[in-house]
Structures are given as structure tokens and as C-alpha cells.
Amino acid sequence: DIQMTQSPSSVSASVGDRVTITCRASQGISSWLAWYQQKPGKAPKLLIYAASSLQSGVPSRFSGSGSGTDFTLTISSLQPEDFATYYCQQANSFPPITFGPGTKVDIK
Amino acid sequence: QVQLVESGGGLVKPGGSLRLSCAASGFTFSDYYMSWIRQAPGKGLEWVSYISSSGSTIYYADSVKGRFTISRDNAKNSLYLQMNSLRAEDTAVYYCARDLEAAAGYFDYWGQGTLVTVSS
Numbered sequence: 001d002i003q004m005t006q007s008p009s010s011v012s013a014s015v016g017d018r019v020t021i022t023c024r025a026s027q028g029i030s031s032w033l034a035w036y037q038q039k040p041g042k043a044p045k046l047l048i049y050a051a052s053s054l055q056s057g058v059p060s061r062f063s064g065s066g067s068g069t070d071f072t073l074t075i076s077s078l079q080p081e082d083f084a085t086y087y088c089q090q091a092n093s094f095p096p097i098t099f100g101p102g103t104k105v106d107i108k
Numbered sequence: 109q110v111q112l113v114e115s116g117g118g119l120v121k122p123g124g125s126l127r128l129s130c131a132a133s134g135f136t137f138s139d140y141y142m143s144w145i146r147q148a149p150g151k152g153l154e155w156v157s158y159i160s161s162s163g164s165t166i167y168y169a170d171s172v173k174g175r176f177t178i179s180r181d182n183a184k185n186s187l188y189l190q191m192n193s194l195r196a197e198d199t200a201v202y203y204c205a206r207d208l209e210a211a212a213g214y215f216d217y218w219g220q221g222t223l224v225t226v227s228s
Contacts, residue, residue, distance in 0.1 A: 032213070034214045034215075036153075036215075038153075042220075043203055043218035043220060043221055044153065044203075044215070044218055045218075046208070046214060046215060046216045049208060049212070049214040049216075050214075055216065087152065087153055089153070089213075089214075091212060091213025091214055094167065094213055095155075095158065095167035095168065095169065096155055096167075096169050096170070097143070097155040097158070097213050098155065099152055099153040099154070099155070100152075101152050102152050102153075
């Protein structure tokens with residue numbers, strides 16, 4: 001199975017900050033990676049798929065990059081509604097589909 | 109608009125059974141692959157099971173293989189998860205989710221989730 005790791009596990013940031021979250025796969029997954037945002041008590045929301053494709057309706061301050069084993073999610077200018085937990089997920093080789101452990105973005 | 113509404117969760121004793129349902133609307137259900145994904149309290153996301161649009165291809169996580177059964181009724185726009193031999197570690201919010209495109213493995217719409225609690 002492909003294992004996904006994320007760093008950092010949490011980050012404190014201020015509105016307007018640029019935030020970068022890293023995701024690493026235990027083996028190459030080409031560009032088969034998605035990013036999700038989850039707020040407390042809510043279902044996850046798809047932000048990015050295929051490593052860098054922005055899902056319809058997602059603000060352009062979110063961007064994704066990477067291929068192979070190393071990926072990043074960048075929020076160019078953090079907004080109040082962006083405080084949430086972010087998960088990466090690989091779709092290269094399934095079953096199983098696997099998620100990273102999550103990165104919590106909270107207010108500094 | 110696309111809607112996925114789960115139901116059927118609740119409190120069940122270890123070893124018991126439960127059947128979850130997911131009612132889909134706002135899209136052509138029979139065109140889409142679907143999955144169940146769960147989240148234990150305070151924990152991350154765990155993919156559980158996956159079914160193709162016709163139901164001919166099915167996958168399970170090792171943690172539920174042999175105990176859970178995914179199915180769908182395209183005439184009723186519904187997805188199901190039959191859970192048998194439940195364990196405490198199956199306690200979680202269970203989400204149904206739609207695949208963005210056939211077999212892509214990206215989930216563009218999720219339900220609100222239904223809580224399953226396995227406890228004596």
C-alpha cells in the first residue's frame with residue numbers, strides 16, 4: 001500500500017499569510033493526487049485534483065504542484081474561511097485509496 | 109444541485125450489524141462510481157469501499173474486507189453499505205462520496221455523514 005505523509009501536522013498563520021503544506025507518497029504516484037479541506041463537523045471539500053487542477057468553484061488562491069512522490073498545496077493569501085484541516089489523497093494505485101494524516105491550519 | 113444524504117447510522121453492539129444508505133439526487137447516479145469513506149472521532153479520513161457505476165467492480169479496504177458489503181441500486185439512485193461483525197474500531201462518521209470521473213479516485217461531492225457507534 002502507498003503511505004502518505006504530510007508536513008507540518010499543524011501550522012499557525014495570520015490572515016494574508018502564504019501557507020504551504022507538503023505531502024509525500026511512499027512511492028511514485030505520478031500526478032494522481034488530490035487535496036481536500038475539512039472544517040469541523042463538515043464533510044471534506046475537494047480543492048485540487050490531478051496534483052494541480054483546481055476544482056470548479058475553488059478560489060484561485062489555492063494551488064497545487066508536484067509529481068512523483070512530493071507535492072505541495074499553497075494558499076497564496078490566507079483568508080478567515082481557510083482555517084481548517086487539509087488532507088492529501090493518492091489515487092494512483094488502488095485499492096486502497098489512501099489519505100495523508102492531515103494538516104491543521106489555525107489562527108496565530 | 110448534487111446531493112448525497114446518508115442514513116442508517118446509530119449505536120450497535122460489538123458483533124452486530126448495520127446497513128447504511130446514501131440517497132443521491134441532482135445527477136445521473138448510474139453514470140458515477142461511488143465510495144464510502146469514514147472518519148473515526150478526532151481522526152483522519154479512511155477509505156472503506158468503492159463501487160463502479162454498474163456495480164461490476166468493487167474494492168474494499170483490508171480493514172473491512174469480509175465484513176462489509178457495498179452495493180447500489182441505480183433505479184433507486186441509492187448506495188448501500190452492509191456492515192456485519194462490527195467492532196469498536198469501526199466507530200466513525202461514514203460518508204458516501206462521488207467519484208469526479210470514472211475510476212479517477214477523486215471525490216467531488218460528499219454527503220453530510222452518518223455516525224456509527226459500536227459499543228456495548
